[in-house]
Amino acid sequence: MKTRLQNIVDAILSLRHTEELIGIFPHLGADGDALGSGLSLMLALRSLGLRADLLLDEEPTEQLKFLPRLDQVTVYTPDMLEQYRQTIKFAIAVDCHQAERMGRREELFESISFRAIIDHHVYEDDYGELAVIKTSASSTAELIFDLIELLEQETEQKIFNRDIAILILAGIITDTGRFSFPSTTARCFEQMACLMAYQPDLTAVNYELYERVKLPQILLRGEVLSRIKTSPDHKVITSSISRALLEQTGAEDYDLDALPSEMRTIEGVEVAFLLREVGVPDVIKVNIRSKDCFDAAAFAIQYGGGGHVRAAGMTLEGISLAEAEAMVMREASAILQVCSAPGDK
Ligand SMILES: [Mn+2]
DSSP, rough: OOOOHHHHHHHHHHHTTTTEEEEEEOOOSOOHHHHHHHHHHHHHHTTTTTTTEEEEESOOOOOGGGGGTTTGGEEOOGHHHHHHHHHEEEEEESSSSOOOGGGHHHHHHHSSSSSSEEESOOSSSOOOOOOOOEEESSOOOHHHHHHHHHHHHTTTTTOOOHHHHHHHHHHHHHHHTTTTTTTTHHHHHHHHHHHHHHHHOHHHHHIIIIIIHHHHHHHHHHHHHHTTOOOOSSSSSEEEOHHHHHHHHTTGGGGGTTTTHHHHTTTTTOEEEEEEEETTTTEHHHHHHHHOOOOOHHHHHHHTEEEEESSSEEEEEEEEEHHHHHHHHHHHHHHHHTSSBTTTT
């Protein structure tokens, strides 16, 4: 019996020697895997003489600007709907299996009847014989590697090259967290070994994906980390940043976003709070990150906020930065006292 990947290969090759267009649709807000997968697939198809376009909802993020051949992507706008509806013969969803994840391109994708899916996210429905959804795969890029390998076998043409190698390994590195997440598979290491033959600059890829930082971000981080306060048992940790200080560093509000998670990584810390002035007097935004013992969402809900058990947020009004910081320290410490009382674990 044919594999589903083989079905997709057959569908692709049925369009060879025609002028039909293949549309490639990664999910909204394409990350390293979605973009790396989509773009490597597009380059592979074009190298076989097929017509293929990669359609995105938005420009690639700053972090991904280093990827090769980004000038080849199409940022979709609704005025392209009619033109693409008429020209795309075959649509392939990559790193997603639902049209709702495609933003403005949803209508276009749904309007094309000949469709395939290549994805690794958890799914519920059966999407048919042209859907390869492998939840055990490290990344969609891992599946695109297998697809390209199969295309090479079928056509007896060389497809892999340095650009494709960089795009695929960027996808694998992103979705395995540099080979540290449980999603890391033996297969992706085998693929990495093959891709290294094209001499990708791994140091540069890692720098771009994980290390590149701007001076204001480092200055801001220094300010936040140097202002850390802890409860006597070190389980609650807080820091705060005034508007004036934020502006002094030259950083932007969103540069604070990763810092509460970093504060939480400290050994022994159960919950981390980062408080900031939003620029309106006595309005304080609070980000909460917690470990096993502390329900961040339940805490935030008490103050009109919300979120997830381990990551939540809230906005306090009519309170100064210092007062708010003292308040969350006091209240969270009280909750953890109860949580870790004798008799509990
Ligand atoms: Mn992915």
